[in-house]
Amino acid sequence: MDRWPWHLTSAKAWPATATTLKTGIVRLLTDAADRGVRISGNLARSVHVASSPFTRRGDVDRVTVDISGSRIQLDGDRLARADRLVPTPRYDEIVERVPGSIGQLRLAASPVTIEGHEVRAELSVRDLPLDWLIMRRDGELVGTAGEHRGDGRANGSFRVETTQEALVALAEHIVSGAFRHVRGAKLESIAATISPHGADRLTVAGGAAFKAFFLRFSVRIGADVTIARDGTATVHRATAASRRILSKLALLPLRGRLRALAGRSFPLGGDAFALSDVVVDASGGRLVVTGDLSSR
Template sequence: MAPDSHWPGDGDTVIRWIRAGLQPTDAELVRGLDAVRISAEASGTTLELLSIDASGVELGLLPVNDAASESSPAPGVPEIVHRRPGVIRTVRLIADPVRIEGIAVSIDAQLRDIPVEWLVYAEPSIIDQPETIHGIDLADDGAGMRGAFTVSVRSEDLSPLIESLVRPLLTGSGIHLSRLKTKVTQDGADGIRLDAGAGIRWRLLGASAKGTAHVQVSPDGIVTLRDLKVGSRNPLVMLALRAVRQSVQEQIGKSFDLNEDLTSAGGPRLTDLRVTAGDDLTVSARLS
């Protein structure tokens, strides 16, 4: 196929390119992306508006064959044969809400004045996806880009998410998690407190355990675990939890810079980051 140097062309061309990128791959299998609504308006090298609306969409994660993924090397990036400087005036992502694995998540995000380079490759980057002969690169490290986002989820829906993260850690110590209930509350102006109660089984012994975590979130994107406690009234279960407790206590006081990962990946920088907890857990920030 002959490379098309007129990329982005029109809004329909941009939409087809995005649709091609939303197709499941061996590394990222997500069910339901075809239901996401996309609109675009383009003029020359300026994408005036890109709107992505996932409201009412049901997304599910499909199982990944780890062995197959390891045996299949990642495809290389084709040679770039044409570049055109341009700008994306407005990108809007709305989900009011989207359901991810049954959990309702509300998202409202905007980015404005994004400097880009419109790329044309010598051949499509994905086999059988001719639209992927096109690509986009962030130009000038995103200078002048700005925006904001708000993401919220019902606090009562956090239990399944936390359970999926905690279960592998406990299983590695021989502890099996049977149930988990969590409560998230505000802890000062810049922090949240997470209280959790769980039913666990260690060998033939069933018992309950509880944990409390205090997390501080600064406006400039620094997340610090201030305190973390796990325990049980059952002395035998406490013995089993010792290995877990030692590993988590090593994390107390450590800080994680969200902007370090975002900016190293070419993404925008977070400012005015806020986390509030009540009936909903809401995260909001400005982007620059």
């Protein structure tokens, strides 16, 4: 069953009204439980969409999704088995693009408790240009939104804060749940650390051990990475190793790919956004990432 909330009777029904947008966002948050993410609380009160009748067709004044105070439960098995939900040009036909904008977009989870671990996250973007996409999926019209390049007007900020212990525990919870539907496989342990070296250099190390029928496998992966203030990540060294013979053999293709990463840089903002004033604080077992963003 297609759970996408914005099915259209005609192309003229998209972009939708503020009420229809809000109803769809609430439904996405509620239906997330069927896909492995259960969010507690009154979700209808967490979503606010405002639009003026005097603005052009595709413009929305404000979209706010604030689930602060919620408790979130994760089901790794359902997450692993969830099918594709969001319409995308890679698989679906674009029928029409309608240019538009969101005057202010705010996403907040400050804090939320995920499987007993506190996480804080906030994103605020102003003057966000976008394309409202009318698409055809499985013979039916659906509405969604995609990035709109060229205007360069959007700007905003973001902040994510938690502990490294919480990240490891959540990763173990998700992966162990995903392993439940793999016959004969069982996750035994996961470990990870992020250690600061100077103002912008980090050593990231992680390991996992699992069992497949009667065989045990383990892997350790490490990397030295610089996160520059402009949001560019540069890999200085990346390795993979194991003490188990079978694991070493399985890692041979991966080790070559990791070595090829040395010296390469990647923009963390992707194609749509440029980042600036990015700061990663991994001291004392914490992990805090802050920065600003703007349209490319």
